[in-house]
Amino acid sequence: MSGDAWRGYQSPGFFDEMIDELGRPRPATAALVGRIGALGADELAERRAAADLAIKSMGITFTVYSDAGMIDRAWPFDILPRVIPASEWQPVARGLAQRVAALNAFIADIYAEQRIIADGVFPAEVLAQSVNFRPECVGMRPPGDIWAHICGSDLVRDGEGRFYVLEDNLRVPSGVSYMVENRLVSKRVFPELFEAHVIGPVDDYPSELLDALAALSPRPDITPNVAVLTPGVYNSAFFEHVWLAGQMGAELVQGTDLFVDDDDCVYARTIYGPQRIDVIYRRVDDLFLDPDVFRADSMLGTPGLMRAWRAGNVALANAPGAGVADDKVVYAFVPEFIRYYLGEEPTLDNVPTWLCMKDDEREHVLANLDSLVVKPANESGGYGMLIGPRSSGEEREHFAELIRANPRNYIAQPTLALSTAPTLVDTGFAPRHVDLRPFIVSRPEAPAYVTMGGLTRVALREGSLVVNSSQGGGSKDTWIIDDTQPNGSA
Incomplete structure (x- = not known):
């Protein structure tokens, strides 16, 4: 690696998306690392300023409810892209399509015969206590039995670089506009890099979505x-x-x-x-x-x-009631949905999950609150969580009371060593934790469309695991690079 920006860069204990454990660029990123490192600190600062100006001129904003007056903020963006080789992405895309097919089959079943409950695969008590099950939707048959036409599934990578599904968002998943706008900003900031690399497109999403919506028309x-x-x-x-x-x-x-x-x-x-x-x-x-x-x-x-x-x-997308599967307790059963409805083995794994509604798993969670992440079943945006290793004794005791009072409402997962990606800070490049939200569009009688990558969210605060923009996170452009060419270059 060349350039002062890369001097001393390392991410010990974590899988870094761009640099391996020996400090070398990963094969698909070697050309990119060299080109960016050659720019120099002043040039990088100018490019970052250009990105900030582009975001303001394009009016890319978001709102945080907790802000006094709910003032719009400029979208926080890091100019260094997150790179995933196409050879790694293709099986992930297939796994996402498989997962959404099973989720749609589950929702259709739950509002009809409920075979999966009768066959003992899914507990009746989970449905009985679901806050997103809509009795008003029982008996409905949307076109093609597709209820979740748009899904945003959050992915993370562990210390070995393996992808896991962290959660599925099927009610009103957001963020796709930022995925596309990030690409436009990147092209303004690094036009020469797009000439030198074969990068999967993301600007076809609106037309794919429109086609899927039009296919639902009565x-x-x-x-x-x-x-x-x-x-x-x-x-x-x-x-x-x-x-x-x-x-x-x-x-x-x-x-x-x-x-x-x-x-x-x-x-x-x-x-x-x-x-x-x-x-x-x-x-x-x-x-x-x-x-x-x-x-x-x-x-x-x-x-x-x-x-x-x-x-x-009239057709509604997503269909009312689809949120019955947008529940972190239901999430734990998705691998069984895939086996039950599709007769296949899951190709994307869940993060290991303990259900507090089960006595033995609840006792394990309560005994290990200092090392686990505890999440409520239906919150989003990173709210209502306990991150055990960074919590106080008082916070853990509070969550223990919440779990005992309403065990159905809580799950727990290990504190993952989330992957990192180089992010531009004042002193050069530093590792910051990232996740990824791809979007899957489903329509009757057609294969699912999976975005080429997705919205990479980055925890801009050093050491933070919270990537949500509402809590100090930002985003990166996500490049799916054709690694069939040397160094991913055109």
């Missing part, structure tokens, strides 16, 4: 009207809602922009009069979708929306 003989349903400007992912609607040429609507007429069809209010909507990509949680069916006080949904969906006059 009026297949005409070009469907597609809408993105947003909770509004104060939602933390509002930037993404606007971005998706713009990229797909879809209408961006709020619940009050829609109404359901006596014909049980959904219409948008426009200056030209009512316009029928065929497909809604909803970014509103189930409980706020329809005040006639769920929360009567919801101001975010549309009265009658569920009635129109049940009548087959």
Whole structure:
């Protein structure tokens, strides 16, 4: 390696995505490491400033609910990409498609015959205490029995570099806009690197999503009207809602922009009069979708929306009720789903998981809180967790009380040695922990589409394992490099 930025770089005890344990670039990253190292500290600082300016000029923002006034923040971005060789990515992509197929089969079964419970593979008590199971959806059959049309599964790599699925997000998974925008920023910052490497594209996502949504239309003989349903400007992912609607040429609507007429069809209010909507990509949680069916006080949904969906006059993606599989307790059973529904062995492993609802596993968790990560079943964004090795005795005692009071609501996992990736800091490059959120789009009678890589999130604070942007994390562009060419070069 050359250049002062790489001087002394090491990540002892962790698998580093770019540099091996002997301090050498990994084969797919050798050319990239050399080119970046040759830039020099001043040039790297200028490139980082250029990235910051591009993000501001492109208006790439996110909102943190805890901020006073909920002020938008510029998207935190590290200019050094995370690189994965294509030969490593291909089996991961196949494993993700397998996993989502099994999850959709599970959701379809749970709202129909519940064969998996009758056959003793999945415990009835887990479903009975599910906060995301919607009795109102029992008996529904979305097109192709696909309930989770868009899934974002979080992946991590352990100390050996092996990929594991950390969790699946099937309600309203977010982050795909940042994946694509990160690529645009990278191309502005490092145009010469894109000329020298064969990098898998990510800008086809909006067209793939639009095709999948259009395939759900109840009026297949005409070009469907597609809408993105947003909770509004104060939602933390509002930037993404606007971005998706713009990229797909879809209408961006709020619940009050829609109404359901006596014909049980959904219409948008426009200056030209009512316009029928065929497909809604909803970014509103189930409980706020329809005040006639769920929360009567919801101001975010549309009265009658569920009635129109049940009548087959509008398609909703993801389907209401899909969140029954977006549960960290259900997650522990996904390998069994794959065996049960697909008759296959899982090609991507779960992180080892203890279920606190089981007496023996709960006792193990309570006895080892100082070394485990404890998570509530249905929180997201890194909230509500206990990271045992970094917790106080008081915090561990508090979590022990929570677990004893509601064991169904908690799981525990080992504290993984999350992989690291070089990240630009003031003194050069330093290792920071990363995860990866690929996106999987499912549609009837077609293979699943898996993004080429995904959104790499990075814990910008030294030693931190929390990658969420709402808690100080940032992101990187993710490069799937064709390693069939020497050094991944074109």
